[in-house]
Amino acid sequence: MIDELSKLPGIGPKTAQRLTFHLLRLPPEDVLPLARALEEAKERIGFCRKCFNLTEEEECELCRDPRRDPGLICVVEEPSDIISVERTHEYRGRYHVLGGALSPIDGVGPDRLRMEELFRRVREEDVREVIVATNPTMSGEATALYIAEELRPEVGAGKLRVTRPAAGLPMGGDLEYADEVTLSRALAGRRDV
Amino acid sequence: MIDELSKLPGIGPKTAQRLTFHLLRLPPEDVLPLARALEEAKERIGFCRKCFNLTEEEECELCRDPRRDPGLICVVEEPSDIISVERTHEYRGRYHVLGGALSPIDGVGPDRLRMEELFRRVREEDVREVIVATNPTMSGEATALYIAEELRPEVGAGKLRVTRPAAGLPMGGDLEYADEVTLSRALAGRRDV
Numbered sequence: 001m002i003d004e005l006s007k008l009p010g011i012g013p014k015t016a017q018r019l020t021f022h023l024l025r026l027p028p029e030d031v032l033p034l035a036r037a038l039e040e041a042k043e044r045i046g047f048c049r050k051c052f053n054l055t056e057e058e059e060c061e062l063c064r065d066p067r068r069d070p071g072l073i074c075v076v077e078e079p080s081d082i083i084s085v086e087r088t089h090e091y092r093g094r095y096h097v098l099g100g101a102l103s104p105i106d107g108v109g110p111d112r113l114r115m116e117e118l119f120r121r122v123r124e125e126d127v128r129e130v131i132v133a134t135n136p137t138m139s140g141e142a143t144a145l146y147i148a149e150e151l152r153p154e155v156g157a158g159k160l161r162v163t164r165p166a167a168g169l170p171m172g173g174d175l176e177y178a179d180e181v182t183l184s185r186a187l188a189g190r191r192d193v
Numbered sequence: 194m195i196d197e198l199s200k201l202p203g204i205g206p207k208t209a210q211r212l213t214f215h216l217l218r219l220p221p222e223d224v225l226p227l228a229r230a231l232e233e234a235k236e237r238i239g240f241c242r243k244c245f246n247l248t249e250e251e252e253c254e255l256c257r258d259p260r261r262d263p264g265l266i267c268v269v270e271e272p273s274d275i276i277s278v279e280r281t282h283e284y285r286g287r288y289h290v291l292g293g294a295l296s297p298i299d300g301v302g303p304d305r306l307r308m309e310e311l312f313r314r315v316r317e318e319d320v321r322e323v324i325v326a327t328n329p330t331m332s333g334e335a336t337a338l339y340i341a342e343e344l345r346p347e348v349g350a351g352k353l354r355v356t357r358p359a360a361g362l363p364m365g366g367d368l369e370y371a372d373e374v375t376l377s378r379a380l381a382g383r384r385d386v
Contacts, residue, residue: 081368088377131383136362148386166361166382169329171374173363175274181364184281189359190324191382193341 050121052097052114054079062095069093071128075118075147077101077135085133093131096121101139102146108139110146119150122160129161136167243314245290245307247272255288262286264321268311268340270294270328278326286324289314294332295339301332303339312343315353322354329360 001023006016023031047053048060055061062068062082072093074085077100085091098113110116122130132147134140144164154160168186169178178186194216199209216224240246241253248254255261255275265286267278270293278284291306303309315323325340327333337357347353361379362371371379 076368078369084368084371084376085380087373088380089373090377091380131380132386133368133380135367136364137367144386162386163383164386165376165379166359166384167364168359168361168379168382170363170366171329171360171372171378173330174328175269175277175326176271178277179364180281183277183358184283185364186358186361187278187281187284187324187326189361189382189384190356191359193325193337193355193357 047097051095052079052099052117053082053095067092070125072131073118073121073127073129074131074133076133077140077143081133081135093129098134098143101134101137101143103139103142113143115147115150118147122151122154127160129163132162132164240290244288245272245292245310246275246288260285263318265324266311266314266320266322267324267326269326270333270336274326286322291327291336294327294330294336296332296335306336308340308343311340315344315347320353322356325355325357 001020002013002016005011005019006013008016011019044056045054046056048055048058048063050059050063053060053062057064069092072091073096074091074093075096075098076082076085077098079097082095082097085095096114096118098115098118100108100113102108102110102113118130121127130147130151132144134143144162148155148162151160151162155162166189167182168189169175169182175183194213195206195209198204198212199206201209204212237249238247239249241248241251241256243252243256246253246255250257262285265284266289267284267286268289268291269275269278270291272290275288275290278288289307289311291308291311293301293306295301295303295306311323314320323340323344325337327336337355341348341355344353344355348355359382360375361382362368362375368376
């Protein structure tokens with residue numbers, strides 16, 4: 001049990017041990033609901049066959065919502081990133097979850113991500129814009145470049161835009177605490193007031 | 194001495210007391226250099242008459258550097274912000290230090306900042322672009338809007354651009370930790386890859 005718990009993110013062997021002793025001390029009726037919740041979640045929750053978001057259905061809620069614009073696909077690394085974008089209440093398109101970002105060092109090539117599924121959607125559905133909202137990290141940037149490169153024929157034909165959210169200064173921040181790379185990007189991406 | 198020290202930013206009465214007792218314990222030859230450094234700094238260092246950066250001369254180093262583009266003015270709140278922008282090694286124009294940002298609640302109107310001096314520079318020198326790099330806060334944004342409004346005739350005449358560094362996701366970050374306002378801005382300001 002300690003071994004299994006310490007495989008979870010953010011839980012080291014010490015915490016795993018503490019959790020284990022805590023759970024062992026509890027009466028079974030307090031622990032079994034957790035075990036059942038885990039089983040049930042693993043049984044019932046799978047990936048949306050269209051966008052690979054988590055869902056209990058064949059297709060997730062967002063893909064089934066007819067009010068969402070199918071011409072706009074926001075590409076993210078993980079299902080949890082959908083929650084971040086939804087929190088802005090400003091995006092009304094669809095999503096596509098890659099399941100990670102390109103990272104040759106870790107052996108993650110395009111075939112390990114839902115890339116072909118994305119390209120198929122772009123070609124089959126009437127998509128006007130792909131917003132690549134992968135993380136603003138080295139591998140997130142590389143992933144965005146790869147997608148733009150693969151979709152170049154469609155972009156060249158004027159049928160599609162491949163965009164990326166702006167890199168820049170976080171709101172409420174202070175120039176003094178901005179790192180150089182972010183500030184460079186913010187200056188390079190400056191816009192008319 | 195405790196009173197004077199506790200006026201410094203980040204130094205509360207407790208720290209001020211600790212510093213005072215520490216300084217009193219030292220031999221005079223260890224304390225007098227600090228006192229003299231303070232006096233000298235206050236005597237010798239003043240504001241650049243052009244951009245209001247800190248300088249020991251009439252005009253600061255950056256204003257006197259002939260290799261810097263006088264057609265580009267980066268407007269910042271404080272002299273310390275110049276150091277942040279310089280650290281990017283990508284900006285080769287001039288600066289203008291406002292001495293703060295507009296904040297009606299605190300009684301800081303345009304007359305309390307070096308606004309007129311900025312507008313005079315824009316009109317008298319051959320300025321093509323004013324980059325308003327005030328902080329990405331409410332008052333920094335308000336200051337940028339005020340400057341754009343005041344320079345509207347020049348912008349309308351096609352002689353000038355007033356720009357602002359991009360607001361968006363800081364580099365190396367994670368979508369999951371981005372606040373909604375920043376992520377909204379990043380999405381609104383998205384660019385073609």
